[in-house]
Amino acid sequence: MSHPLRTHIEAVSKLTDEEFDHILSHFTPVKLKKHSSLVREGDLVKHEYFVLKGCLRSYITDNTGKEFTYQFAVETWWISEREAFMKHTPASTAIECLEDCQLLALSYEDREKLGRELWKYEHYLAVKSNMGYVALQKRLQLMIMGSAKERFENFVHQYPHLYNRIPKTHIASYLGVSRETISRLYRK
Amino acid sequence: MSHPLRTHIEAVSKLTDEEFDHILSHFTPVKLKKHSSLVREGDLVKHEYFVLKGCLRSYITDNTGKEFTYQFAVETWWISEREAFMKHTPASTAIECLEDCQLLALSYEDREKLGRELWKYEHYLAVKSNMGYVALQKRLQLMIMGSAKERFENFVHQYPHLYNRIPKTHIASYLGVSRETISRLYRK
DNA sequence: GGGGTGAAAGGACATTTGTCACTTAAAAAT
DNA sequence: ATTTTTAAGTGACAAATGTCCTTTCACCCC
Numbered sequence: 001m002s003h004p005l006r007t008h009i010e011a012v013s014k015l016t017d018e019e020f021d022h023i024l025s026h027f028t029p030v031k032l033k034k035h036s037s038l039v040r041e042g043d044l045v046k047h048e049y050f051v052l053k054g055c056l057r058s059y060i061t062d063n064t065g066k067e068f069t070y071q072f073a074v075e076t077w078w079i080s081e082r083e084a085f086m087k088h089t090p091a092s093t094a095i096e097c098l099e100d101c102q103l104l105a106l107s108y109e110d111r112e113k114l115g116r117e118l119w120k121y122e123h124y125l126a127v128k129s130n131m132g133y134v135a136l137q138k139r140l141q142l143m144i145m146g147s148a149k150e151r152f153e154n155f156v157h158q159y160p161h162l163y164n165r166i167p168k169t170h171i172a173s174y175l176g177v178s179r180e181t182i183s184r185l186y187r188k
Numbered sequence: 189m190s191h192p193l194r195t196h197i198e199a200v201s202k203l204t205d206e207e208f209d210h211i212l213s214h215f216t217p218v219k220l221k222k223h224s225s226l227v228r229e230g231d232l233v234k235h236e237y238f239v240l241k242g243c244l245r246s247y248i249t250d251n252t253g254k255e256f257t258y259q260f261a262v263e264t265w266w267i268s269e270r271e272a273f274m275k276h277t278p279a280s281t282a283i284e285c286l287e288d289c290q291l292l293a294l295s296y297e298d299r300e301k302l303g304r305e306l307w308k309y310e311h312y313l314a315v316k317s318n319m320g321y322v323a324l325q326k327r328l329q330l331m332i333m334g335s336a337k338e339r340f341e342n343f344v345h346q347y348p349h350l351y352n353r354i355p356k357t358h359i360a361s362y363l364g365v366s367r368e369t370i371s372r373l374y375r376k
Numbered sequence: 377g378g379g380g381t382g383a384a385a386g387g388a389c390a391t392t393t394g395t396c397a398c399t400t401a402a403a404a405a406t
Numbered sequence: 407a408t409t410t411t412t413a414a415g416t417g418a419c420a421a422a423t424g425t426c427c428t429t430t431c432a433c434c435c436c
Binding site for chain 1: 250256258270271274321322325327328331332333364
């Protein structure tokens with residue numbers, strides 16, 4: 001059974017054992033308890049993370065205390081605060097663990113280094129970034145064109161495993177509806 | 189007075205006269221009349237476009253005939269159908285001219301070629317792509333957290349020059365509200 | 377320069393979704 | 407096990423926004 005990170009990269013381009021070992025040697029394991037924070041608003045974000053085990057979300061809180069969930073991450077997903085990580089500015093979104101988590105951390109410097117050393121890694125990043133952009137476009141489109149019901153059904157269909165794993169409150173804040181609305185839809 | 193495309197690239201990195209002339213030599217001028225289509229749904233998209241003069245929008249139409257505007261473009265902006273252009277798949281969004289337009293077209297092959305030949309161009313693309321991602325995130329966030337009023341006011345504040353140039357119908361479809369709602373907000 | 381065409385404004389009403397207050401259920405802590 | 411805390415379900419009502427329809431305005435175009 002191959003390493004989950006290897007599987008993930010090889011969905012884009014195949015690696016030799018040496019290449020993968022070299023890549024993996026730049027990652028640092030991180031363990032976190034449920035409810036702990038990986039990133040707090042205002043932090044500098046020096047790493048991005050690959051999830052080995054557990055579940056996290058990134059979110060922001062507005063001045064009235066309402067939350068908006070940008071992203072969830074479970075096994076084999078990446079998570080970070082992209083803008084802060086890239087530009088070395090303070091984080092405007094927070095990241096918290098929804099379960100006990102095991103992560104692999106990669107620093108900004110090592111990411112750059114890997115990209116320079118290994119074209120396949122650079123390419124993997126470019127493909128990943130592009131897929132992220134397209135996915136975000138789709139989400140925006142659904143947000144604008146779809147009703148609460150359509151958004152909810154799409155979520156359940158797209159992420160059946162998340163739907164029973166993540167508190168409804170957070171799913172609601174990801175979909176941009178109230179928790180009560182989710183309840184009402186769920187009933188039917 | 190420098191060429192608008194040069195100014196745009198040089199906001200990221202400075203070019204020599206030779207470099208810019210080399211870049212520019214890969215672009216083809218395109219002229220289009222108001223109301224004409226640059227891309228139709230289902231087309232293959234072989235070029236991306238830099239706007240010299242005029243105004244365009246990209247949009248999709250759902251099965252009930254309702255439209256959603258992805259993007260506007262005026263002087264010095266780029267426009268294309270990113271997914272179709274990148275993946276060589278049929279376009280799922282259309283692009284139309286809201287005014288008479290003068291554009292510069294760059295083919296996929298030439299784009300790749302320029303990126304390979306001139307690192308500064310590759311870098312310019314990467315920066316542009318990253319800014320696009322962050323902007324899209326901000327738009328999604330505002331869409332989810334903001335009221336119709338907030339979204340509208342943000343638009344007017346962010347693009348004061350577009351607000352009097354583009355039909356309200358299209359601004360409404362960009363903001364994900366009905367035209368009537370825009371009218372009501374504008375009244376006050 | 378009058379007739380036609382498309383965009384915007386406005387009112388009445390319907391629908392969706394949010395808010396609040398309360399109850400129930402489940403999970404965590406001691 | 408019992409208590410305490412947290413999440414979810416529910417109903418009544420309010421607010422925001424959409425829909426439909428009519429009127430007005432502005433701009434083109436023979």
